[in-house]
Amino acid sequence: MKLFEFFRRESQSLPVIVVSGLPRSGTSMLMKMLEAGGVEVFTDGFRQADEDNPRGYFELEKVKNLQKQTDRSWMRAARGKAVKVISQLLPELPPEHTYKVLFINRNLHEVIASQNKMLLHRGEKIDPASDERMCGLFEKHLEKTKAWLESSKHFEVLELQYSQVIANPVLEARRIREFLGQNLDADKMAGAVEASLYRNRAKNGDTLGIVS
Numbered sequence: 001m002k003l004f005e006f007f008r009r010e011s012q013s014l015p016v017i018v019v020s021g022l023p024r025s026g027t028s029m030l031m032k033m034l035e036a037g038g039v040e041v042f043t044d045g046f047r048q049a050d051e052d053n054p055r056g057y058f059e060l061e062k063v064k065n066l067q068k069q070t071d072r073s074w075m076r077a078a079r080g081k082a083v084k085v086i087s088q089l090l091p092e093l094p095p096e097h098t099y100k101v102l103f104i105n106r107n108l109h110e111v112i113a114s115q116n117k118m119l120l121h122r123g124e125k126i127d128p129a130s131d132e133r134m135c136g137l138f139e140k141h142l143e144k145t146k147a148w149l150e151s152s153k154h155f156e157v158l159e160l161q162y163s164q165v166i167a168n169p170v171l172e173a174r175r176i177r178e179f180l181g182q183n184l185d186a187d188k189m190a191g192a193v194e195a196s197l198y199r200n201r202a203k204n205g206d207t208l209g210i211v212s
Contacts, residue, residue, distance in 0.1 A: 014080035015156075016097050017180065019058075020087050021104040022138060024114035026162040027084050029193060030102055031058035033165075033173060034082045036192035037184035042081040055194070058084055066092035087145050090155075098154050100180060103146075106162035108135045169193035 017039060019030045032055055035041045047057045062074055063085055072094045085093065093099060112134055116126045149155050158179040165172045169190035177184040 015100045016075065016078045016093075017080075017082040018090070018093070018099050018101045019082055019084045019104070020090055020101055021106070022108075022111050022142070023086055024111050024118065025106040026104045026160075026165065027086070028055065028058050029162075029165065030104055030160070030176075031082060031084055032192045033169075033176070033189040034184075037173065037177070037186065037189035039180075039182070039184065040081045042078045042083040060084070063089065087141065090145060091148060095152075095154055099156070101149065101155055101157045102160060102176060102179075103149070103157055104160045104162055104165070105142075108138050110162075111138065165193060166195050 017034065019027050019034070021027050031041055031043075035058075041058055042060055043058050044060050044062075046061045047059045060083055062069075063083065066072065066085075066089050075094055075097060079097065087103070090101070109131075112131050116131075119126050146157075149157050156179075158176065160172060160175075170186060173184075173186040173189035176189065177186050
């Protein structure tokens with residue numbers, strides 16, 4: 001077998017590394033960690049860093065339109081790379097690939113507070129009275145999504161807690177490295193975690209994310 005054919009077959013068998021969770025749950029932080037550790041990230045740089053995500057969003061615009069796409073062949077280019085996909089879009093990923101999912105959980109009150117702050121920065125109005133209703137909707141969504149992931153043969157999942165990644169980034173980086181089965185630099189991954197960016201902390205410190 002020629003060398004280029006060997007590497008082509010190897011790349012075709014690699015799983016897509018998916019970073020997922022609710023918006024504002026720490027997905028950008030995980031993407032930054034993976035990049036620092038040596039994983040190639042699949043992004044287009046279209047969405048620029050701002051005050052809500054000063055280190056960047058690490059997004060790919062094509063992902064946002066997964067529900068409307070009939071041709072998802074572009075996903076082949078994501079094999080062996082890390083791509084950010086919010087939890088709502090996970091069922092839209094084409095089943096002809098295999099996926100290793102890093103699913104990050106965060107206290108739901110913190111998620112909602114962060115989302116509200118982003119809306120305010122955009123000049124949009126928020127309704128604090130709807131926060132508890134949104135919390136309930138997020139809980140149901142997470143339960144349904146995780147049950148679906150568990151039943152899907154082409155997904156392998158590692159769950160992470162945002163607060164634990166902040167508190168012990170070296171340990172969590174090693175967990176990620178072991179899950180992915182790659183020779184990643186855990187120290188550099190840990191160094192990419194900036195505790196100063198942990199804003200909108202829950203006052204009581206509880207963890208309301210759904211953890212299976």
